[in-house]
Amino acid sequence: MPELPEVETIVQGLRPRVVGRTVSGAEVVHVDVLREPAEAFVERVSGRRIGAVDRRGKNVVMRLDGPVLLVNLGMTGRLVPLSPGGDPPADATHPAVRLAFRNGGALLFDDTRRFGAVELLDPEEWSRRTERLGPEPLEPGFTADALHRALSDSRSPVRSWLLDQRRIAGVGNIYANEALHRARVHPRRPARSLDIADAVRLHQALRDVLRAAIRAGGTTIRDFRDAEGAPGRFVRELRVYGRRGEPCLGCGAPVERLVFGNRSAFYCPVCQAPEGNGETTPPGP
DNA sequence: AGTGTATCCTGCAGGC
DNA sequence: TGCCTGCAGGATACAC
Numbered sequence: 001m002p003e004l005p006e007v008e009t010i011v012q013g014l015r016p017r018v019v020g021r022t023v024s025g026a027e028v029v030h031v032d033v034l035r036e037p038a039e040a041f042v043e044r045v046s047g048r049r050i051g052a053v054d055r056r057g058k059n060v061v062m063r064l065d066g067p068v069l070l071v072n073l074g075m076t077g078r079l080v081p082l083s084p085g086g087d088p089p090a091d092a093t094h095p096a097v098r099l100a101f102r103n104g105g106a107l108l109f110d111d112t113r114r115f116g117a118v119e120l121l122d123p124e125e126w127s128r129r130t131e132r133l134g135p136e137p138l139e140p141g142f143t144a145d146a147l148h149r150a151l152s153d154s155r156s157p158v159r160s161w162l163l164d165q166r167r168i169a170g171v172g173n174i175y176a177n178e179a180l181h182r183a184r185v186h187p188r189r190p191a192r193s194l195d196i197a198d199a200v201r202l203h204q205a206l207r208d209v210l211r212a213a214i215r216a217g218g219t220t221i222r223d224f225r226d227a228e229g230a231p232g233r234f235v236r237e238l239r240v241y242g243r244r245g246e247p248c249l250g251c252g253a254p255v256e257r258l259v260f261g262n263r264s265a266f267y268c269p270v271c272q273a274p275e276g277n278g279e280t281t282p283p284g285p
Numbered sequence: 286a287g288t289g290t291a292t293c294c295t296g297c298a299g300g301c
Numbered sequence: 302t303g304c305c306t307g308c309a310g311g312a313t314a315c316a317c
Contacts, residue, residue: 113293113294160288261287262288
């Protein structure tokens with residue numbers, strides 16, 4: 001479910017609800033979302049105060065006094081803040097971990113498929129972890145030039161390249177496909193085949209689509225909900241993802257679907273010609 | 286280095 | 302209605 005814009009949306013909604021709260025205890029319903037025994041996790045998290053909530057790539061980063069509580073939402077993970085005495089929403093049907101707060105209230109991690117992960121990392125582990133992730137595409141240091149240089153050392157298809165969190169953080173299958181369409185780059189082109197003009201367009205497209213999706217509160221295909229339980233509104237703005245057979249909004253050609261790297265790639269065969277086509281048939285609005 | 290495949294797990298849509 | 306297959310926004314490990 002959650003890529004950078006969805007996680008950013010969750011983090012923004014969560015911040016006013018949990019920053020400053022102290023964890024009084026935890027209930028582990030499904031130990032398989034943890035990376036340590038339940039007892040150890042409960043012991044270590046209890047008594048900690050949440051000082052800040054941030055995002056790194058697709059991860060929710062809760063800074064406690066000392067360790068970092070890292071939540072990866074996987075495909076179907078949700079973070080649901082609960083008011084004192086409040087019931088979880090009816091669609092939070094697969095509770096995995098519940099953190100209780102001193103003075104009432106709680107934070108529920110609900111995850112149908114349990115591909116998500118909740119980890120408590122000490123500062124050294126966290127710094128090693130964040131170093132393994134690529135740059136944040138919305139930060140100033142992420143320039144078109146840096147993207148071009150990074151692309152140039154890989155023969156991997158650019159769509160796969162974009163999904164690799166070690167190369168760039170936070171991009172998943174929806175926004176990789178959407179950005180490539182906006183940049184008019186075929187998803188299967190080798191990363192190193194992109195010239196500087198391609199990289200400039202891709203850089204712009206990534207930033208535009210990620211920012212627009214954040215403004216829309218993310219994309220809800222099925223499961224995604226923000227901290228208030230509301231779905232994202234970016235589905236309306238998707239140009240290729242999930243639109244196989246429907247007309248490209250730029251040129252009218254039917255959107256095609258390819259499968260490689262075990263994932264679907266959606267693209268316009270006209271606007272995103274295999275060897276690049278920066279000069280003709282802009283994909284439009 | 287890159288690719289195909291499998292794995293974790295559940296739910297839903299579509300075909301019959 | 303039921304059964305089956307394929308598919309899903311992620312991440313990782315493996316053999317080739």
